[in-house]
Amino acid sequence: MAQWEHFSHGSDIGIRGKGHSLAEAFEMIGMSLTALMVKPEEITPQEVVKAEIHSDNLDFLLYDWVNRLIFETATKHLIFANFQVSLSQDPPRLLALMSGEKIDPSKHDLGVEVKGATFTELKVQKDNGLWLCQCIVDV
Amino acid sequence: MDIRLLEKVSNYEWHVAPHQAMKVPAIFFGSEELLKNMDEKAYQQLCNVATLPGIVKAAFAMPDAHWGYGFPIGGVAAFDPEEGVISAGGVGFDISCGVRLLTTGLPKTELEKVKDKVIARLFKKVPAGVGSHGVMILESKEMDRMLMGGAKWAVQKGYGLEKDLERIEEHGQMQGAVPAEISPHARERQRDEMGTLGSGNHYLELQEVNEILDETAAGIFGLKKGEVVISIHCGSRGLGHQIGTEFLKMMVMEAERIGLFLPDRELACVPIQSQTGQSYLGAMRAAINCALANRQIITHLVREVFKEFFPSLSLNLVYDVSHNTCKEEVHTFQNTTKKLFVHRKGATRAFGPGHEELPVEFREIGQPVLIGGSMGTGSYVLRGTKESESTAFSSASHGAGRQMSRSAALKTWTSGRKLVDELAHQGILVKSISDRGISEEAPGAYKDIHEVALSTESAHLANKVAFLTPLACIKG
Numbered sequence: 001m002a003q004w005e006h007f008s009h010g011s012d013i014g015i016r017g018k019g020h021s022l023a024e025a026f027e028m029i030g031m032s033l034t035a036l037m038v039k040p041e042e043i044t045p046q047e048v049v050k051a052e053i054h055s056d057n058l059d060f061l062l063y064d065w066v067n068r069l070i071f072e073t074a075t076k077h078l079i080f081a082n083f084q085v086s087l088s089q090d091p092p093r094l095l096a097l098m099s100g101e102k103i104d105p106s107k108h109d110l111g112v113e114v115k116g117a118t119f120t121e122l123k124v125q126k127d128n129g130l131w132l133c134q135c136i137v138d139v
Numbered sequence: 140m141d142i143r144l145l146e147k148v149s150n151y152e153w154h155v156a157p158h159q160a161m162k163v164p165a166i167f168f169g170s171e172e173l174l175k176n177m178d179e180k181a182y183q184q185l186c187n188v189a190t191l192p193g194i195v196k197a198a199f200a201m202p203d204a205h206w207g208y209g210f211p212i213g214g215v216a217a218f219d220p221e222e223g224v225i226s227a228g229g230v231g232f233d234i235s236c237g238v239r240l241l242t243t244g245l246p247k248t249e250l251e252k253v254k255d256k257v258i259a260r261l262f263k264k265v266p267a268g269v270g271s272h273g274v275m276i277l278e279s280k281e282m283d284r285m286l287m288g289g290a291k292w293a294v295q296k297g298y299g300l301e302k303d304l305e306r307i308e309e310h311g312q313m314q315g316a317v318p319a320e321i322s323p324h325a326r327e328r329q330r331d332e333m334g335t336l337g338s339g340n341h342y343l344e345l346q347e348v349n350e351i352l353d354e355t356a357a358g359i360f361g362l363k364k365g366e367v368v369i370s371i372h373c374g375s376r377g378l379g380h381q382i383g384t385e386f387l388k389m390m391v392m393e394a395e396r397i398g399l400f401l402p403d404r405e406l407a408c409v410p411i412q413s414q415t416g417q418s419y420l421g422a423m424r425a426a427i428n429c430a431l432a433n434r435q436i437i438t439h440l441v442r443e444v445f446k447e448f449f450p451s452l453s454l455n456l457v458y459d460v461s462h463n464t465c466k467e468e469v470h471t472f473q474n475t476t477k478k479l480f481v482h483r484k485g486a487t488r489a490f491g492p493g494h495e496e497l498p499v500e501f502r503e504i505g506q507p508v509l510i511g512g513s514m515g516t517g518s519y520v521l522r523g524t525k526e527s528e529s530t531a532f533s534s535a536s537h538g539a540g541r542q543m544s545r546s547a548a549l550k551t552w553t554s555g556r557k558l559v560d561e562l563a564h565q566g567i568l569v570k571s572i573s574d575r576g577i578s579e580e581a582p583g584a585y586k587d588i589h590e591v592a593l594s595t596e597s598a599h600l601a602n603k604v605a606f607l608t609p610l611a612c613i614k615g
Contacts, residue, residue, distance in 0.1 A: 006546055007546070008544040008545075008546040008547060009206065009208075009544060009545075010178050010180060010181070010205045010206025010207070010212075010541060010544060011205055011206065011207060011212050011541050011544075011545075012208070012545070013544070013545045013546060037269050038269070056392070060388065063388060064388075067384050070380075070384075071324060071327075071328065071381070073269075073270075074328045074332075074377045074380075075327050075328055075330070075377075077270045077272075079270075102270075103269060103270030105268070105270070105572050109574060109575070110268055110269045110270070110572050110573045110575075110576070111269065111573055111575045111576065112269065112338045112339050112545075112573065112575070112576055112579065113268065113269045113270075113337055113338040113339065113615070115232045115233060115339075115380035115383070115384075116232045116380050116381070116383055116384040116387075117384070118208045118228075118232075118387070118405055119208075119387065119391060119404040119405045119407070120208035120209070120403075120405045122404070136208060138208070138231075138232045138233070138380070138383075139338070139339045139545070
C-alpha cells in the first residue's frame with residue numbers, strides 16, 4: 001500500500017515514498033517531505049499549485065520534483081498535504097497538482113526547514129511489486 | 140569506524156594509504172575515542188574524495204567529521220588550478236554557512252538580571268525557522284549589489300559599522316562574485332530571506348566566557364572571563380541552497396558527459412577551468428557575499444536589541460568565519476608555493492600568525508577559529524598556528540559534529556519541551572518555534588566538544604584560546 005517514511009542519515013535525513021504506481025510513490029515522497037516541516041494532519045488544503053517537470057531520466061525527475069516542492073515552500077511559504085501526480089517514464093515527465101496552505105506558526109507544529117534534495121541514497125526502483133523513491137535531503 | 144583500517148601516525152593523526160583509485164592518502168585527525176565513534180561512511184567518503192582529479196597532498200577529515208553527502212562533513216581537499224576539479228557537494232548546499240562572535244563587555248551577572256527579556260526580544264526581532272521572512276525585500280538590482288558587496292553592502296545600507304568589515308574573512312566582501320550566474324529561482328528564494336537565521340543547527344546564542352586558556356590571544360580577541368559574548372551561526376539562506384541544488388545536478392550531468400568516473404554521484408564535480416566550473420565559482424562567491432551580508436544584518440538586529448537594555452554598550456565583532464566554501468588560496472606544500480582551490484565542507488579556515496589576509500592586530504597570534512557547540516555544552520575559540528599550514532592547508536574543526544542522526548535524536552528525546560525545561564533548570568534559556576527542532580539538536584546528539592577541541596589542538600590544527608558556555612539560545 002501507499003506509504004511514506006523517513007530514514008536515518010548521519011547529519012541530515014532521508015525521505016521515502018512507496019506506492020503501487022510510480023506516480024503514487026512520488027505523491028508519497030511529497031508527504032514525507034511535508035512531514036519534515038509540518039505534520040500533514042495539521043494542514044488544511046486551501047490553495048492549489050500546479051507543477052510540470054520534464055527531466056532526462058527518472059532519478060533527475062525525482063530530484064527535480066523534491067526540489068520543486070522545496071522551492072514552492074521557500075518562496076510562497078506554502079506547505080502541501082495533498083498531491084495528485086500523473087507521470088510518464090518515457091520521456092520522464094510529471095504533472096502534479098499540490099494542495100495546501102501557508103505556513104502558520106500559530107497553527108502548525110513546525111519542524112525543520114529543508115534546503116535541497118541530494119543524490120545521496122537517491123533511488124527510484126520497483127521492489128516486490130511496489131514502487132519506491134527516496135533521497136537524503138539537506139536540512 | 141574500525142580503526143584497524145587506519146595507520147596511526149600519532150595519537151591524533153591517522154592515515155589511509157592510497158589504494159584502488161585513490162590519488163593521495165586520506166588523513167583523519169582526532170583522538171582514538173573520536174575515531175572509534177566516527178561512522179564508517181565518513182571513512183568511505185574521505186577515501187572517495189582522495190580519488191578526485193587534481194587533488195593535492197591528501198584528503199583531510201577534521202576531528203568533528205561525520206557522514207555527509209559526497210564529502211564528509213569536516214572534509215578538506217585542495218585542488219590544482221589547472222588539473223583539479225570543483226565540486227558543489229564539496230562546498231555544501233548552505234554555501235558560506237559560518238559563525239561570527241561578538242563581545243559585549245557586559246558581565247554575566249548584569250545580563251542575568253534581564254536575560255529572559257533580552258532573549259524574548261531577540262526571538263521576536265531575529266526571524267528564525269520554517270517559513271520566516273526577513274526585514275527587507277530585495278529586488279533584482281539591489282540583489283546584484285548585495286551579491287557583489289557582501290557585508291560591505293550591508294554596512295553601506297546602515298546595517299553595522301565600517302570597522303566590522305576588517306573582522307570578517309575577505310574583509311567582508313568576496314572578490315570574483317558574478318551575480319549574472321545566479322538563476323531567477325535562486326533570486327526568488329532570497330527575495331525575502333535577508334537577515335534570517337534559518338533552522339536546523341543554526342542558532343543565535345548568548346554565552347559566557349567561562350575559561351581563558353590563552354591569556355595573550357584572548358586579550359587581543361577582546362575576550363574576558365565572566366563577560367557575555369554572542370555567537371551567530373547561519374549561512375546564505377535560500378540563495379545558497381538553490382545554487383547548490385542547481386549546480387549539483389549540472390555537475391552530475393557534465394561529469395557523466397565528459398566521462399569523469401565518480402565513486403559516488405554526490406561527489407559530482409567538473410574541471411575548475413571548464414565553463415561550468417567557472418560559472419559555479421562566480422555563483423558560489425556571490426553566495427558567500429549573501430552569507431556575509433546575512434550575518435551582518437542579523438548582527439545589526441542584535442545590536443538594536445542590546446541597545447534597548449544596555450544603551451552604553453558597544454558590541455564588537457571578534458571575527459566572522461565561514462565553514463562551507465571553496466577558496467583560491469596560496470599554500471606551500473612539498474617545497475612548492477602555489478595557488479590552490481581549497482574545499483572546506485564543514486571546516487574552518489585557520490590561518491596562522493603572519494598571514495597577510497588577517498587584520499593587523501591578529502597577525503602576531505593567528506586567525507580566530509570558532510568551534511560552535513551544542514546549546515547545552517559550550518563552544519571554543521581557538522587560533523590558527525604556524526603548523527596549521529603544513530598540517531591541513533590551514534584548516535580546523537567547525538563544530539562539535541553530530542554523533543547521532545536526527546531520526547535517532549527524535550526517538551531519544553521525544554519532547555523538545557522537556558529538553559527546554561531541563562536546560563532552563565541548568566540556567567540556559569532556549570527559544571525556538573520548533574519543538575521537534577530542539578529534540579533533533581539535543582546536546583546529547585553531538586560529540587564531546589572538549590574532545591573535539593583537544594584533538595584540534597593536539598593535531599596542530601589550531602590552539603585553544605577560550606571556552607564559552609551557553610546562557611540563552613535561539614534555535615531556528
